[in-house]
Amino acid sequence: MLKGIPSIISPDLMKALMAMGHGDEIVLADGHFPAASLANQLIRCDGHGIPDLLEAILEFFPLDTYVDHPVALMAVVPGDSIQPTIWEEYEGIVEKHSGKSIPFEYIDRFAFYERTKKSFVVVAASEKAQYANIILKKGIVL
Template sequence: MLKNIDPLLNADILYALAAMGHGDEVVICDANFPADSVARQTPLGKLLRVDGANAPRVVRAVLSVLPLDTFVDDPAGRMEVVGDSSSLPAVQREAQREVDAAEGRAMPFAPIERFAFYERAKKAYCVIATGEARGYGCFIFKKGVELAPDAPQGDAQ
């Protein structure tokens, strides 16, 4: 057991998150998402799993160690509800609260059309499947940088 590391973050997930670079993306998806087939197309090439937790809880765990990219407009995205792009199901509202808490400010999800989400997910660094049974519990996060307290605050790219 490691101190101050969320217990949902197993060794494979920690490795993948650490291996990601600035601008790489991670997908956190529900049990309905074609996670295995999509994950095989990512740079990591295999599916990561957290079967016993819902999507918002996995979002909390991942964002406890993953900084979001502050150099882009939309570092957090959600799959749109088909036929109602403005709808926010409960699972997405719960995940939004986790994002806002992790960032210490409001950081609204950017909506991503379902098929565009699938295509973008194939280009992500990795896919983490959750035990989320509710539909539309699918999210994409772009990794940023965490500057050391004494680091220059210029361009971190």
């Protein structure tokens, strides 16, 4: 263990965050997501929810300021009646760490899967909320 590193961030997750470069993406996948079949690199965070992971990661992870949408969510499938309340929680966490409101991108389910295949790492959480998947694009430390 190290001082100041939340215990929710495993050594493998910290290593991945450190190895990522500007423009690389990390996917935080909910418990419903086909993470193992889509990931080039998979890190399991069983027993943890995505809001807690997002909070811990954004302590260290700079979001890309050179793109319009450094945060992307899987859009609700047309015809699905779910209104994901977890998105509001994400907005609050991102705003807390970035110091401003950042507009999120909403991506079709299958386009989200394709983008996941190109991501640097997928973190598989045990989040039960539907449509809780989120992509973060890494920026630079100023």
